[in-house]
Amino acid sequence: MTRLDRDSALTWGAEETVDLLVVGLGVTGAGVALDAASRGLTVLAVDARDLAFGTSRWSSKLVHGGLRYLAKGQLGVAHESAVERHVLMTSTAPHLTRSLPMVLPLTSAVGRAQGALAMQGFRAGDLLRRGARTPSSLLPRPRRLTAAETAARVPGVHPSVRGGLLSYDGQLEDDARLVVALARTAVGYGARVATRVRASSVTGTGAVLSDTVSGTSLSVRARAVVNATGVWADRLVDGLSLRPSRGTHLVLRGTAVPASVAVTAPVPGSVNRFVFTLPQPDGLVYLGLTDEPVDGPVPDVPVPSEEEIDFLLSTASTAFERPLTRADVVGAYAGLRPLISAQGGTADLSREHAVLTSPDGVVTVVGGKLTTYRKMASDAVDAVLAQGSLHAGPCRTRALPLVGATGAPPADAPARLVRRYGAEAGVVLEAARSTGLADDELLAPVADGVPVTLAELLFGVTHEGALDVDDLLDRRTRVGLVAADRAAAEPAARRALSLAGR
Ligand SMILES: Cc1cc2nc3c(=O)[nH]c(=O)nc-3n(C[C@H](O)[C@H](O)[C@H](O)COP(=O)(O)OP(=O)(O)OC[C@H]3O[C@@H](n4cnc5c(N)ncnc54)[C@H](O)[C@@H]3O)c2cc1C
Incomplete structure (x- = not known):
């Protein structure tokens, strides 16, 4: 049975020349490790802290169908997102995903034109679902709800409700669990995985690593190196400059807001910005999400600001009869999206991804989404192979189930x-x-x-x-x-x- 074994991974990494060293074990690095190992390459993958230590555990835990990209006219990215949602929900990780009903209550806070525009958006999102061949039995079509139907689905909805819009998207059991499943699946294909191992410097042919448990340092020789360190990626390679943006979620108990349906509320004064309550399987509800540029050094664990907490509470409250208050908040978390400083401004890499090859051969893969990790990983490994020092077949992960995805659990399993x-x-x-x-x-x-x-x-x-x-x-x-x-x-x-x- 697949187990992560840090000690043997490090012993092996010190002795062998590995085909590929992957630095960073968020969803991207774990995805790269799996992609490369399943193509037959030998892989050592390390993280300075732990699996999913960075942005990958601070997400909204949604498997996006690409609707947000459509609004920006990015058709290709939108289709890619819908296809990756389909792959996750139907073949690679059906056990870690489910369909999430989302209701936008049409209250006095939502203008008629805004409601009509939102419904158009949901219909366009449904076209993406169809384009990706995801059955409507898995992600039902969007539809309008009457006021009574909305009130039945959203207990405590604001009394001004005149109807609602019901749509569906994918939801993860948990983002960090996806990363753990990816890492273990990669190990099943022969990858070696070690946490508490920081890369202090990398080149196209290896890295100096420090084992933060033993305090020792080791030089690893590799035929190729992928830098998948997310918002920290510009610390390891030259010529890349990131400026992160913080996204905050609050954690509420399911007794404070509806716990079986996600509720959407528009940000006042904006046409296409919304906040969401996102019910979780354990009875908690997350409420997100903000978008705040961050200057200065990247913190290990980002902290939500007081303003973000107030903004989320007041915006979500427009959907409910009882306004949400600080007393409803039992936790809060924040994650950093990487924004790449490009010539003439910044590009939001959280909406797409970039694969950059440094002059010394290090391949950096950054940006994208949890949803699109598989495509990012495949593009990164293709970039490695394009350098010519390694040979392997095409990407296999589209049809490769993660641990736990196939077979039946015992009938008496809880x-x-x-x-x-x-x-x-x-x-x-x-x-x-x-x-x-x-x-x-x-x-x-x-x-x-x-x-x-x-x-x-x-x-x-x-x-x-x-x-x-x-x-x-x-x-x-x-x-x-x-x-x-x-x-x-x-x-x-x-x-x-x-x-x-x-
Ligand atoms: C607020 C927010 C909400 C989001 N919601 C969603 C969502 O609902 N759905 C979705 O699909 N996407 C979502 N995203 C996007 C998604 O979370 C990210 O695209 C993804 O998690 C990035 O993963 P990563 O592996 O590239 O980076 P990270 O998860 O940050 O991983 C980088 C890893 O590198 C390690 N590391 C750093 N430096 C070193 C070093 N020198 N040596 C070794 N290891 C190192 C870190 O410890 C870390 O574990 C969201 C993003 C944010 C910010």
């Missing part, structure tokens, strides 16, 4: 594990039972109101490369998004680490 691990739910259970603990203990919520189980935490350590409490609570699970839940779950995380011998 629904929660099936939701988070797909067909691997039985493996998670078996690994947990090998500790000798009873199911009651392994499968119970680790604390009051925290549905994560000890079995998941154990699997995080034994198979998913978690090295400490932070890895377990902030990335393998997302308990850390609510500080009070995190504190309550910490003893269970420590116990999982000790049971697994860490």
Whole structure:
């Protein structure tokens, strides 16, 4: 069974000349590792911190169908996004994705022209779905709702509601879980993956890496190097300059806003900017999203500003009878989109991606979306092969299911594990039972109101490369998004680490 094994990855990387060194294990780097390994290349992939430490864990967790690109006339990117959504939802990760109903309540805050324009947009988005051949049984067509239907779907909707617009998009179980699944799938194809390994310098033929656990440094020889370090990418190569923009989400309990449907509210004074409430499987609801240019050094963990919190609360409140307040906010998180400084201005790479080859041969892949990681990875590996020092076949990932995507979980596997691990739910259970603990203990919520189980935490350590409490609570699970839940779950995380011998 596929396990991340940091020590053997590092020993191997120090001894061999690897075909490809991938620096950065967000969705992009993990995708590159899988793409290259599945084409038969030998791969070492490292991250300075942990899987999904950067932007990849701070997203809206949507699998976008490309509607936003249509509004900007970027037809090609829009189609690509719809196709990648289709691939994720139907073949590579159906177990980690689902369809999310979204309602735009037509309240006094939404003008008639604005409502009509939004419906046109949803219809155009539906054309993208059809173009990608995603069945309407998976992502139903958009439609208008009556006032009564809207009120039934959006409890607590603003009393001025005169109807609503219902549309569907894809939603991830969790963004960090997609990254973990990608990394483990890559390992299944022979890639070696090591966290807590920072690249201090890279060239087209290798890198100097520092192992932040042992404090040692090692030189790795590689036939090619891909820089997939997201908003940090310009620190490793010359000739690239990034200026990030921050996007913030608030975390609310499902008791504060509807927990079964996403609710959309337009930003006052704008035609095509909206905020969304995004219900999550564990009963929390995220509310996003802002877009704030950031100057100065890139922080490890970006922090939302007070203004962003106020903006999100007041904008979303236009959809509801009871205005949302600070008392409803149980957490908040922010992520950085890379904006590339180009000649004559900046280009928003969060809407597309760039693959740049430095004079010394390092291939940098930056920008794009979680949704389009597979295409980004394939373009990056194609750029590596175009250099001529490595030979491999074409990209195979379109038809390559991630761990847990195929087969059936055992009939008695708990629904929660099936939701988070797909067909691997039985493996998670078996690994947990090998500790000798009873199911009651392994499968119970680790604390009051925290549905994560000890079995998941154990699997995080034994198979998913978690090295400490932070890895377990902030990335393998997302308990850390609510500080009070995190504190309550910490003893269970420590116990999982000790049971697994860490
Ligand atoms: C607020 C927000 C919301 C978003 N919502 C969505 C959404 O709903 N759907 C969607 O499809 N996309 C969304 N996106 C876009 C998506 O999140 C990003 O495009 C994607 O996560 C970028 O991944 P990455 O792997 O390129 O970068 P990152 O995830 O940032 O990964 C870079 C990694 O490199 C590592 N690293 C850095 N320097 C070094 C070094 N020297 N050595 C080794 N490792 C290093 C870091 O630790 C990090 O783990 C959103 C983006 C933002 C900002």
